[in-house]
Amino acid sequence: MGFLNKGYVPLQAMDTDWIWTGSLILFLLLIGRSVFQIVYNLYFHPLSKIPGPWFSAVSNAPYCWWLLGGRQPYKMVGLHNKYGNTVRIAPNEVSFSTAQSWKDIYAHRPGHQVFVKGSFYDGGAFSVDGVRSIISETRPEVHKDMRTQLSSAFSERAVVEQEELVARSVDKCIRLIGIRGSTENGVDLSLILESMTFDVTGDLAFGDTFGALDSDTRHPWITKTMEGLSLAPFIDLLNHYPTVARVIRIVLHRQILKAQTNIKANEELCFETVRRRILKDTTRKDFLTRILEDRDKKAISDRQIAAHASDFIIAGSDTTATSLTATVYFLQKNPSSLARLVAEVRSAFSTYSEITNSSTMPLDYLRAVTLEGMRVFPPVPFALPRDVPKGGDTVDGHFVPEGTVVYTNPVAAGFSPSNFKDPWSFRPERWIDPDSTDSLDSIQPWSLGPRGCIGRPLAWLELRTTLAKLIWVYDLEIVDPDLDWHAEARMVSLWKKPSLMVRTRNRGVSLE
Incomplete structure (x- = not known):
């Protein structure tokens, strides 16, 4: 047994030592890599000179935490x-809040490359056959063709033709607001205006309304749509x-599969609804009329139309409802602004039917x-990310x-003291005061440039006529005067708005 005294080490002990040594080396390498990355991001990264919290320069974690919150x-x-x-605001992300940054990032600039949409928009693609819509399409040349195909359906002329269809849902909503708002508990404007705008977009996109206004609860289609949208922050x-995404997809495979199944079912329902509308022999002036007129020439498939229609339902309904509801809230909180609007609207029209x-x-x-x-309260609360093109470029003076x-x-642009005087004050006068020094161009609710909202004329039709009719007919009162809109609002892709319960009193006029 003398060999025990000659430096012999059992194999088991040798293996254990190597495991511990290897683990220590791996741990130190990981720590070293992390330290190197932190130092690089803070001091040597091309964005290191741009101000922001140090922890945002180091990791994406703060951004994700804020997003999920x-x-x-x-x-x-x-x-x-x-x-x-x-x-x-993240290692490779920069947020701006000026009028110039809107132009530099989103508008067409001669001599500059296009800032394209990136992976953020991948979740907006139709999962069936990989068909993309005008919103989720990232290739500029393909998007340009799509916009040309759809432009006639959203033109000022088309809006004139569509006004009668829009007015049906708007007028129905105004009547229901009076009926439901005459009770002590009042009517939830957040819900009923959402129902109205979904009925409008459904009527224009599918040839019939959802019937959302027929119920005082949220329509199932709206619920499913919003549930799908709530996944967007998670996807981001x-x-x-x-x-981490690969691990989560394994751990939460069942839940993710269920969500994907629901989304696909909703998309297929949209597809079948569009097909039924296409097969109708009708001359009604809705969303599809002009598209179908040129369809042979432009070769737009049924599924492509369904992809566009689905995005139209989302982008054209919730955003408009949000703007209307928030505007009513802030008017109620600012009596002088409300009084001036009431005077303008009620002096402009003698009858309800004159409001067009x-x-x-x-x-x-x-x-x-x-x-x-x-x-x-911007109708779209999140920023619209773009990727800086090859070679880099200048945005608001920063390379x-x-x-x-x-x-x-x-949101940051709207509440920036460098853009607006008293930014947290609701002061409509700033938009018509010739002596105003506010940076009005820092507000772009429809974005701008070649990817600006194609439905802007339709949105203005709904916003102007709905608000004017509501103000012309009713005196309104918020049920909960202590409601703090900004404190209650949450972003779940789009806004998750608080309920706005109001009582209504018809001032003695006819809705004819």
Whole structure:
């Protein structure tokens, strides 16, 4: 047994030592890599000179935390107020809040490459056959063709033809607001205006309304649509953490599969509804009329039309309802603004039937109120990210390297003291005051440039006529005067709005 005294080490002990040594080396390598990445991001990264919280430069985690918390829009306001108009909010992301940044990122600039949509928009593609819509399509040349195909359906001329269909749902909504709002508990404007705008878009996209206004509860289609949208922040988080995403897809396979099944079922329902509308022999002037007129020439498939229609339902309904509801809330909280709007609207029309798209266009204060409503509560609360093209480019005076994700944050822009005097005050006069020094172009509720909202004329029709008719017919009273809209609002892709319960009193006029 003398060999025990000659330095012999049992194999088991040798293996254990190597395991511990290897683990220690691996651990130190990981720590070293992390330290290197932190130091690089803070001091040597091309974005290191752009102001922002140090922890956002180091990791995507803060961004994801704010996103999942539902209060990210207001967090962005705080960050911009602290660090300025340009803020690095993630290792490779920069947020801006100026009028110039809107132009630099989204508008066409001669001599500059296009800032394209990136992976953020992948969740918007139709999962059936991989068909993309005008919103989710990222290739500029393909999007340009899509916009050309759809432009006639959303033109000013088309809106004139569609006004009668829109007015049916608007007038039905106005009547129901009077009926349901005459009770002590009042009517939920958040819900009923959402139902109205979904019925409008359904009528235009599918040839019939959803019947959402026929119930005082949320329509199942709306519920499913909003449930699908609520997954968007989660998808965005996974885009920021691809490694974590792979693990989550394994751990939560059953839940993800269920969500995907529900989304696909909703898309197939949309597809079948569009096909039924296409087969109808009708001359009604809806969303599909002009598209189908040129269909042979432009070769748009049924599924492509369904993809566009689905996005139209989402983008054209919730955003309009949000703007209307928020504007009514802020009017009720600002009696002087409400009184001025009431005076303008009620003096402009002798009868309800006189209130139309064209007759409301000259009402300057109505337009100012609507724009101010969209400033203090943008219908789209999240920024629209773009990827900086090859070679990098300049945004608002800052050179940004290629591959960086950039955007103008609409909420931060609206509440920036450098853009607006008393930014938290609801003051429609700023939009019509010739001496105003406010940066009005820092507000772009429909974005701008080649990817600006194609449905802007239709949105203005709904906003102007609905608000004018509501103000012309009723005196309104908020049931809960202590409701704090900003404190209650949450972002779940789009806004999750608080209920706005109001009592109504017809001032003695006819809705004929």
